[in-house]
Amino acid sequence: MNRRVPTALIAALSLVAGFAVAQATDVRALGGAVLAAGAAWCVGRSWRTAGALRVLVVVLLGAIGFVASHLLARTPLGPWPSVLLVAAALGAVTWVLVDRRH
Numbered sequence: 001m002n003r004r005v006p007t008a009l010i011a012a013l014s015l016v017a018g019f020a021v022a023q024a025t026d027v028r029a030l031g032g033a034v035l036a037a038g039a040a041w042c043v044g045r046s047w048r049t050a051g052a053l054r055v056l057v058v059v060l061l062g063a064i065g066f067v068a069s070h071l072l073a074r075t076p077l078g079p080w081p082s083v084l085l086v087a088a089a090l091g092a093v094t095w096v097l098v099d100r101r102h
Helices: 007-025 028-050 052-073 079-099
Strands: none
Touching: 007 028, 007 052, 007 079, 028 052, 028 079, 052 079
16 A cells, blocks of 8 residues: 555645745745745656656646636635635646546
């Protein structure tokens, strides 16, 4: 049985942790660094097993989600729910494209 933490979980938590760090420190670049470190870890971990195309699709969708969370944060939904929604979507897509056995 494979007991490793799914890449999808790390991808989703990277988005949430990056936002939390940016909020807590009031330094957006620091939050971005946390997000970038999480993304780099996910890419490094799954490049060989999932393949370049799947990983690049997830990275692209993560970037789109990052922008979407900023746009959604300006709606009545608010910032934290927006980040959590996008993180859940990113985690689901990552699980389907990277973690799930094909």
